Amino acid sequence: MKSVLPVLTVTLAILALWYAAVVPMNAQWERDQAARAGTELTTAELVTRTMSQSRPRLPAPHQVAVELWNSTWVEERHGRRGLWNTGTLSNRSLVHHGWITLLATFLGFAIGTTLGFALAVGIVYNRAMDASVMPWAIASQTIPIIALAPMIIVVLNSVGISGLLPKAIIAAYLSFFPVVVGMVKGLRAPDAMQLDQMKTWNASGLQGFLKLRLPSSMPYFFASMKIGIAASLVGTIVGELPVQQGGLGVRLLTGSYYGQTVQIWSALFAAAILAAAMVGAIGVIQRLTLKRMGLSS
Amino acid sequence: MSARQGTGHFHPGFWQNLAMIAALFWALWHVFGSGAPQWPLLGLSLVVVLATLHDPARRRGLVVHAALLAGIALGLGVAALSLLPLLPLESRTGALALVVTTWLAAWMLVAMVSALPRGAGLAGRIQGLLAPVLFGVTLIWIWEAVVRAFAVPRVILPPPSAIGARIAGSVDILWVDLVQTVVKGALSGFAIGCGAAILFALVVDRYLFLRRGLLPVGNFLAALPIIGTAPIFVMWFGFDWPSKAAVVVAMVFFPMLVNTVQGLRATEPMQRDLMHTWSASWAQALIHLRLPAAMPFIFNGLKISATLALIGAIVAEFFGSPTRGMGFRISTEVGRLQLDMVWAEITVAALAGSAFYGFWALLERRVTFWHPSQRGR
Amino acid sequence: MTAPSMPTPVIAAENLNLIFDTADGAVQALKDVNLTIAKGDFVSFIGPSGCGKTTLLRVIADLEQPTSGTITVNGMTPDAARRARAYGYVFQAAGLYPWRTIEGNVKLPLEIMGYSAEERRQRAARVLDLVELTGFEKKFPWQLSGGMQQRASIARALAFDADILLMDEPFGALDEIVRDRLNEELLKLWDRTQKTIAFVTHSIPEAVYLSTRIVVMSPRPGRITDIIDSPLPRHRPLDIRDSPEFIEIAHRVREGLRAGHVED
Numbered sequence: 001m002k003s004v005l006p007v008l009t010v011t012l013a014i015l016a017l018w019y020a021a022v023v024p025m026n027a028q029w030e031r032d033q034a035a036r037a038g039t040e041l042t043t044a045e046l047v048t049r050t051m052s053q054s055r056p057r058l059p060a061p062h063q064v065a066v067e068l069w070n071s072t073w074v075e076e077r078h079g080r081r082g083l084w085n086t087g088t089l090s091n092r093s094l095v096h097h098g099w100i101t102l103l104a105t106f107l108g109f110a111i112g113t114t115l116g117f118a119l120a121v122g123i124v125y126n127r128a129m130d131a132s133v134m135p136w137a138i139a140s141q142t143i144p145i146i147a148l149a150p151m152i153i154v155v156l157n158s159v160g161i162s163g164l165l166p167k168a169i170i171a172a173y174l175s176f177f178p179v180v181v182g183m184v185k186g187l188r189a190p191d192a193m194q195l196d197q198m199k200t201w202n203a204s205g206l207q208g209f210l211k212l213r214l215p216s217s218m219p220y221f222f223a224s225m226k227i228g229i230a231a232s233l234v235g236t237i238v239g240e241l242p243v244q245q246g247g248l249g250v251r252l253l254t255g256s257y258y259g260q261t262v263q264i265w266s267a268l269f270a271a272a273i274l275a276a277a278m279v280g281a282i283g284v285i286q287r288l289t290l291k292r293m294g295l296s297s
Numbered sequence: 298m299s300a301r302q303g304t305g306h307f308h309p310g311f312w313q314n315l316a317m318i319a320a321l322f323w324a325l326w327h328v329f330g331s332g333a334p335q336w337p338l339l340g341l342s343l344v345v346v347l348a349t350l351h352d353p354a355r356r357r358g359l360v361v362h363a364a365l366l367a368g369i370a371l372g373l374g375v376a377a378l379s380l381l382p383l384l385p386l387e388s389r390t391g392a393l394a395l396v397v398t399t400w401l402a403a404w405m406l407v408a409m410v411s412a413l414p415r416g417a418g419l420a421g422r423i424q425g426l427l428a429p430v431l432f433g434v435t436l437i438w439i440w441e442a443v444v445r446a447f448a449v450p451r452v453i454l455p456p457p458s459a460i461g462a463r464i465a466g467s468v469d470i471l472w473v474d475l476v477q478t479v480v481k482g483a484l485s486g487f488a489i490g491c492g493a494a495i496l497f498a499l500v501v502d503r504y505l506f507l508r509r510g511l512l513p514v515g516n517f518l519a520a521l522p523i524i525g526t527a528p529i530f531v532m533w534f535g536f537d538w539p540s541k542a543a544v545v546v547a548m549v550f551f552p553m554l555v556n557t558v559q560g561l562r563a564t565e566p567m568q569r570d571l572m573h574t575w576s577a578s579w580a581q582a583l584i585h586l587r588l589p590a591a592m593p594f595i596f597n598g599l600k601i602s603a604t605l606a607l608i609g610a611i612v613a614e615f616f617g618s619p620t621r622g623m624g625f626r627i628s629t630e631v632g633r634l635q636l637d638m639v640w641a642e643i644t645v646a647a648l649a650g651s652a653f654y655g656f657w658a659l660l661e662r663r664v665t666f667w668h669p670s671q672r673g674r
Numbered sequence: 675m676t677a678p679s680m681p682t683p684v685i686a687a688e689n690l691n692l693i694f695d696t697a698d699g700a701v702q703a704l705k706d707v708n709l710t711i712a713k714g715d716f717v718s719f720i721g722p723s724g725c726g727k728t729t730l731l732r733v734i735a736d737l738e739q740p741t742s743g744t745i746t747v748n749g750m751t752p753d754a755a756r757r758a759r760a761y762g763y764v765f766q767a768a769g770l771y772p773w774r775t776i777e778g779n780v781k782l783p784l785e786i787m788g789y790s791a792e793e794r795r796q797r798a799a800r801v802l803d804l805v806e807l808t809g810f811e812k813k814f815p816w817q818l819s820g821g822m823q824q825r826a827s828i829a830r831a832l833a834f835d836a837d838i839l840l841m842d843e844p845f846g847a848l849d850e851i852v853r854d855r856l857n858e859e860l861l862k863l864w865d866r867t868q869k870t871i872a873f874v875t876h877s878i879p880e881a882v883y884l885s886t887r888i889v890v891m892s893p894r895p896g897r898i899t900d901i902i903d904s905p906l907p908r909h910r911p912l913d914i915r916d917s918p919e920f921i922e923i924a925h926r927v928r929e930g931l932r933a934g935h936v937e938d
Contacts, residue, residue, distance in 0.1 A: 144611050
């Protein structure tokens with residue numbers, strides 16, 4: 001708990017820096033406007049105006065916060081197309097877009113983690129797979145496989161597969177490799193002495209897996225899941241760019257098309273909140289699980 | 298690599314051989330007749346016969362063993378190379394059966410190669426590459442064979458041969474894109490981001506308060522989809538490479554900062570006390586103790602950042618770019634369904650990515666040779 | 675005993691107290707410690723864990739600050755003595771830098787203290803010879819056995835001209851056979867170099883074999899319960915440990931440790 005005050009201070013400092021940056025970033029436009037109108041701006045006027053532009057170069061933090069609030073609660077509660085009035089989520093709300101992104105991320109993450117886990121078991125128990133597949137799994141972490149995303153979306157779209165699944169596939173393969181590499185490490189975490197101990201008890205292969213390898217791999221499993229879900233979210237967002245069927249990626253892209261900076265920033269924050277929530281959720285599960293296993297400190 | 302266990306279960310042996318024989322008969326069933334693909338069948342039969350002779354349980358002389366392996370490789374090579382020009386066969390099932398048989402045969406060879414006792418030194422290292430290379434070649438071959446056998450449209454999946462031809466034919470475009478995205482975008486951003494992070498880490502390290510406050514925030518930020526800042530930077534710095542470099546800076550800064558700060562704390566109290574008893578100055582302790590001790594962490598950060606830099610530079614181009622660059626090419630050629638060009642760019646991106654990563658990994662081995670993780674090799 | 679009647683004190687502690695503030699409340703690590711160590715002495719600190727023997731050594735080395743009382747090293751404050759490079763310190767683990775060769779490790783304090791390159795080379799060669807590590811200069815620490823690593827760390831502490839050597843259970847992690855040999859070598863080295871040595875240990879035979887004076891300490895609060903002057907000669911072969919004098923002193927040390935324990 002010693003770090004609460006420092007973290008708060010740092011966060012406040014970042015906010016202060018942000019506010020401080022808003023003025024010079026947006027000042028030029030205000031000066032141009034004033035020059036065109038033939039008026040002079042006082043410094044106070046300049047500062048207040050830079051904080052409230054409709055399409056600023058850098059929106060002020062409170063503008064982003066207000067936009068986040070408006071495009072979630074206000075839109076759904078009072079909006080003509082909102083949940084309150086129509087019974088369905090408004091296609092202009094971040095709740096709607098965030099939900100689309102979240103679903104694809106979760107589906108892809110589940111697929112990727114399951115397959116990654118299975119391959120890791122194969123690699124640990126099969127020497128040929130270890131020798132042939134493992135180097136590629138490691139190499140895949142060094143290359144920008146996310147570049148495949150637009151192609152996967154478009155090709156699957158052209159054969160009639162669209163919507164959730166293509167994005168989920170990208171999210172899946174992005175979380176797949178971190179899980180493979182992490183789990184191979186984890187399943188190999190037991191040392192020779194522990195494995196020999198199992199042998200002296202004449203434990204079967206399955207028992208050795210369930211009672212030794214699997215429990216010892218748990219810390220690694222959660223660590224790679226955290227990496228995996230963050231990667232999945234990035235994959236989903238990038239996968240949403242080429243075919244615009246909703247999602248936070250689309251909000252980012254349309255925002256940049258129309259110069260709606262406030263919309264970009266609010267979508268960015270929505271994505272950040274989503275990422276933080278998911279990583280945080282895994283962190284909570286990790287803490288509970290490891291605590292029950294007596295592994296947490 | 299660490300210790301391996303459980304090699305007994307799927308040892309190159311009985312079941313694999315049986316599956317291969319069954320697949321071969323399945324193929325024969327469908328393609329037997331006047332127009333039968335003789336060379337592939339001959340090659341695969343050779344593999345089957347030799348694999349049956351090969352009994353992993355029995356110890357034979359080195360020469361016999363080598364001859365068996367060479368024979369299997371020869372049969373496999375003949376089958377694989379002679380099958381490709383014959384595709385597509387009239388009988389699609391027959392073609393599939395032949396591809397499956399070849400796949401099983403190749404997997405058997407991979408298994409045999411990886412079961413060999415590893416040699417020492419350079420020979421051992423080359424031998425260690427054999428299995429993954431064989432596996433990679435097999436995957437590419439299957440890709441090529443399946444695309445040919447089933448006449449997959451090029452707008453869905455071009456065969457590797459077409460991609461190779463496209464790479465050879467578009468070297469100039471690929472080069473321009475590589476320079477734009479990797480050299481200008483990724484490398485400059487990487488250098489600025491990592492350099493700034495390391496310098497900043499030195500400041501953070503001196504003040505406990507900053508360390509307590511910035512580390513959690515940095516860890517938190519490192520997990521966020523920073524790539525989403527791309528449209529903002531494109532708006533601020535324009536379409537050309539500075540905006541890509543800015544995205545890269547934003548992406549690599551926090552992972553690098555967190556790793557370096559952790560690394561600078563990675564000295565044992567005893568070693569710090571020792572520096573104190575010698576009344577070493579802050580700079581002396583930094584140069585002689587903390588920086589060397591931090592190197593494994595710094596290199597870890599550099600390796601993570603190397604991958605992130607390329608991702609950032611490519612994806613940022615999806616949000617707007619001049620008419621060159623890898624991300625630009627990928628998104629526009631996808632739109633024009635020129636998938637061979639897309640794959641060509643991806644190949645170049647993969648090569649550039651692993652080369653950049655490999656550079657840091659090699660340097661790491663030279664600099665942190667003393668670290669336990671580097672010693673065993 | 676060949677020492678003159680009133681030698682100049684190298685280390686002098688008076689009414690030394692040190693209190694640590696821990697999560698479980700204040701812990702008195704040192705209570706009313708009075709001690710003088712004369713030049714050329716080999717003083718051992720012995721006692722159960724928590725008796726403050728390591729803390730006392732760390733106070734001498736300016737790695738901890740006393741809460742009250744005074745302590746001088748070579749007539750100066752510990753801080754000034756440290757800046758004057760008055761002592762070499764050897765820890766329980768060798769603490770060598772894995773990225774430096776054995777020679778590089780020995781040269782490191784010399785580099786920090788600003789010796790010339792030629793001087794560094796000569797001194798490293800000399801002290802490595804002293805601890806019988808000639809021929810291993812270019813090896814890395816992790817390529818040597820634990821005993822050799824510890825010898826290298828002693829060489830490192832000897833490399834600069836400090837006339838005090840502070841050793842914190844330097845042989846604690848080694849096996850008995852290696853330990854015997856290093857004890858013997860340490861005695862020879864002490865004899866040759868005339869240094870003052872303060873040595874922390876929890877082994878009675880080690881303390882008796884090595885020391886001219888044995889400081890017995892006991893815990894809660896950490897304090898000195900007995901100081902025993904050894905009548906053993908300066909020159910001590912290993913088999914002196916079977917002599918009646920040796921056994922007599924060892925007995926006194928054991929009694930002292932037990933007395934401190936009963937008081938709890």
